[in-house]
Amino acid sequence: QKVSVEVLDHLEHLALVDFRDSEGVERLQKAIEFADQLHEVNTDGVEPMDSVLEDRCLYLREDDVTEGNCTKELLENAREKVEEYFVAPPGNIPLPKLEE
Amino acid sequence: AALKDGLRSQVSAALKEGRVTPTELCQRCLALIKSTKFLNAYITVAEETALKQAEESEERYKRGQPLGILDGIPIAVKDNFNTAGIETTCASNMLKGYISPYNATVVQKLLDHGAVLLGKTNLDEFAMGSGSTDGVFGPVRNPWSYSKQYKEKSVPRSHSADAESKWVITGGSSGGSAAAVSSFTCFAALGSDTGGSTRNPAAHCGVVGLKPTYGLISRHGLIPLVNSMDVPGILTRCVDDAAVLLGSLAGHDPKDSTTIQDDFKPFELPSLTDVSKLSIGIPKEYHAPGLSSEILALWSKAADLFKNAGAKVVEVSLPHTPYSIVCYHVLCTAEVASNMARFDGLEYGHRSAMKDSTESMYAATRREGFNDVVRGRILSGNYFLLKQNYEKYFVKAQKVRRLIANDFVKVFRSGVDVLLTPTTLSDAAPYMEFIQEDNRTRSAQDDILTQAANMAGLPAINVPTALSERGLPVGLQFIGRSFQEKQLLTVAKWFEKQVQFPVIQLEEVKKHDNGAFQHQKSASFS
Numbered sequence: 372q373k374v375s376v377e378v379l380d381h382l383e384h385l386a387l388v389d390f391r392d393s394e395g396v397e398r399l400q401k402a403i404e405f406a407d408q409l410h411e412v413n414t415d416g417v418e419p420m421d422s423v424l425e426d427r428c429l430y431l432r433e434d435d436v437t438e439g440n441c442t443k444e445l446l447e448n449a450r451e452k453v454e455e456y457f458v459a460p461p462g463n464i465p466l467p468k469l470e471e
Numbered sequence: 472a473a474l475k476d477g478l479r480s481q482v483s484a485a486l487k488e489g490r491v492t493p494t495e496l497c498q499r500c501l502a503l504i505k506s507t508k509f510l511n512a513y514i515t516v517a518e519e520t521a522l523k524q525a526e527e528s529e530e531r532y533k534r535g536q537p538l539g540i541l542d543g544i545p546i547a548v549k550d551n552f553n554t555a556g557i558e559t560t561c562a563s564n565m566l567k568g569y570i571s572p573y574n575a576t577v578v579q580k581l582l583d584h585g586a587v588l589l590g591k592t593n594l595d596e597f598a599m600g601s602g603s604t605d606g607v608f609g610p611v612r613n614p615w616s617y618s619k620q621y622k623e624k625s626v627p628r629s630h631s632a633d634a635e636s637k638w639v640i641t642g643g644s645s646g647g648s649a650a651a652v653s654s655f656t657c658f659a660a661l662g663s664d665t666g667g668s669t670r671n672p673a674a675h676c677g678v679v680g681l682k683p684t685y686g687l688i689s690r691h692g693l694i695p696l697v698n699s700m701d702v703p704g705i706l707t708r709c710v711d712d713a714a715v716l717l718g719s720l721a722g723h724d725p726k727d728s729t730t731i732q733d734d735f736k737p738f739e740l741p742s743l744t745d746v747s748k749l750s751i752g753i754p755k756e757y758h759a760p761g762l763s764s765e766i767l768a769l770w771s772k773a774a775d776l777f778k779n780a781g782a783k784v785v786e787v788s789l790p791h792t793p794y795s796i797v798c799y800h801v802l803c804t805a806e807v808a809s810n811m812a813r814f815d816g817l818e819y820g821h822r823s824a825m826k827d828s829t830e831s832m833y834a835a836t837r838r839e840g841f842n843d844v845v846r847g848r849i850l851s852g853n854y855f856l857l858k859q860n861y862e863k864y865f866v867k868a869q870k871v872r873r874l875i876a877n878d879f880v881k882v883f884r885s886g887v888d889v890l891l892t893p894t895t896l897s898d899a900a901p902y903m904e905f906i907q908e909d910n911r912t913r914s915a916q917d918d919i920l921t922q923a924a925n926m927a928g929l930p931a932i933n934v935p936t937a938l939s940e941r942g943l944p945v946g947l948q949f950i951g952r953s954f955q956e957k958q959l960l961t962v963a964k965w966f967e968k969q970v971q972f973p974v975i976q977l978e979e980v981k982k983h984d985n986g987a988f989q990h991q992k993s994a995s996f997s
Binding site: 441 | 804826828832
């Protein structure tokens with residue numbers, strides 16, 4: 372069962388990564404076929420496992436400010452900035468649709 | 472001091488007694504890195520900072536106040552750990568030129584113990600792969616390709632170019648770290664392990680590769696692949712050294728809430744003489760399709776070794792083992808899809824010149840920055856997370872994960888202390904052969920024996936065992952109970968002593984090693 376063009380398009384928008392060519396699409400098809408083997412396993416009554424540490428309470432620290440004031444260091448790695456802002460191109464412009 | 476020595480017994484003593492200085496050690500390692508450049512194990516060599524750290528260490532030794540066993544010891548770190556002031560690339564165009572503003576917790580801990588950071592090692596792009604062949608800086612070459620042992624076993628041919636084409640891979644994704652330790656350019660290295668990425672190259676490069684229990688060592692600063700399975704990995708030349716590294720790295724980190732809060736006490740490994748109280752489990756499903764007859768025989772021999780020494784050796788079953796790769800495939804790609812979302816070109820890393828819109832800039836940046844493997848996993852992951860697929864794939868995989876983890880619980884509950892399995896299906900493949908299949912196929916094949924331990928969060932270690940018929944290293948894997956690293960490493964150390972894995976014979980190392988120590992017959996010093 373082939374993945375529809377609508378789904379491919381949807382994936383490209385969600386992932387913001389393109390399939391580039393038919394090879395990329397083929398790769399997805401194969402990945403899905405591979406994953407379908409999961410359905411051979413009987414998981415009736417089995418709870419999904421999020422973490423191997425599920426029996427423990429994870430550490431939560433106090434809501435106190437202990438570090439920060441590192442604006443300069445953080446901005447250093449950005450390509451485009453103005454004063455203390457990261458600069459992005461205009462938003463709210465949808466990506467063009469995938470041509471088949 | 473000889474570059475081949477174990478930390479605890481030899482080098483540390485030599486440093487303390489002044490027979491060698493940290494700067495001498497550092498310089499020798501740096502020189503060896505230069506002469507083994509063809510291995511492509513290092514992406515960045517931090518020569519200046521390393522020498523400075525070595526000098527500071529020397530001052531401490533002069534004052535008689537070394538920080539511990541690791542003071543002055545040259546180490547290398549896989550390039551997916553953040554290192555302040557040093558480029559961290561993850562072998563990807565996406566992070567080329569990215570200078571970390573902070574140290575990963577494990578890096579900080581090593582530096583706090585006085586270790587000398589030589590550089591960042593090569594890997595598969597974003598740690599996705601099992602060959603260390605898919606990074607933007609090119610593949611890593613297994614040092615054993617140039618060993619006397621491998622060359623002796625190769626069919627001699629007249630064409631000189633054959634030597635070039637016959638080199639074998641390191642395995643992956645922490646291939647650079649494994650190669651660095653194996654070729655004596657450092658005494659220990661950090662890797663990461665999500666599906667076997669520390670143990671696989673350890674096996675192919677003939678070094679010890681430890682995957683600690685999930686939650687024992689902080690992941691803060693380790694650029695994440697799969698948050699629920701990633702762990703920092705330790706690569707050393709002997710089990711005792713792995714215990715030393717573990718001692719300095721384990722423990723709760725407030726910056727990583729997935730580290731457990733139990734107190735961790737560093738330990739020294741006892742030298743076991745009596746294994747009669749030990750119960751070794753041999754999981755039959757690890758006799759996987761494609762397992763080479765050579766490794767099967769070695770595995771069998773190892774089981775007999777334990778039996779003859781008085782241990783209880785039992786066959787056990789982990790029935791869901793064949794599904795761990797499929798389960799991993801879904802969970803990994805799903806978490807990757809999420810983790811890679813942070814790379815958008817705005818705050819750090821590569822940024823495309825495209826400026827029509829935010830979304831088109833993100834899309835172009837990611838197209839330019841990621842290789843096919845990474846992009847493929849992101850797209851697959853997004854597919855499995857779609858509303859219409861979520862239950863069918865992602866939740867299903869999480870259920871299968873529980874079944875896999877429960878298999879181990881049942882076996883350990885039945886009285887087994889440690890499991891013994893092969894680490895890889897065969898010895899290292901020649902590069903030309905390895906690249907015939909794509910990354911996903913290879914990963915699916917190669918991770919089969921190592922992946923389940925990540926699924927269940929259990930500690931596991933590769934111990935180099937013997938040389939194959941081709942003269943290449945083969946290792947065996949021990950899997951232990953959660954947070955029982957001491958027991959796991961104790962058994963591994965006993966086994967290491969029994970097998971006496973040979974030292975690699977490399978021309979380059981002979982030139983740089985003014986071996987002041989006589990006892991260099993084996994890589995394991997107890």
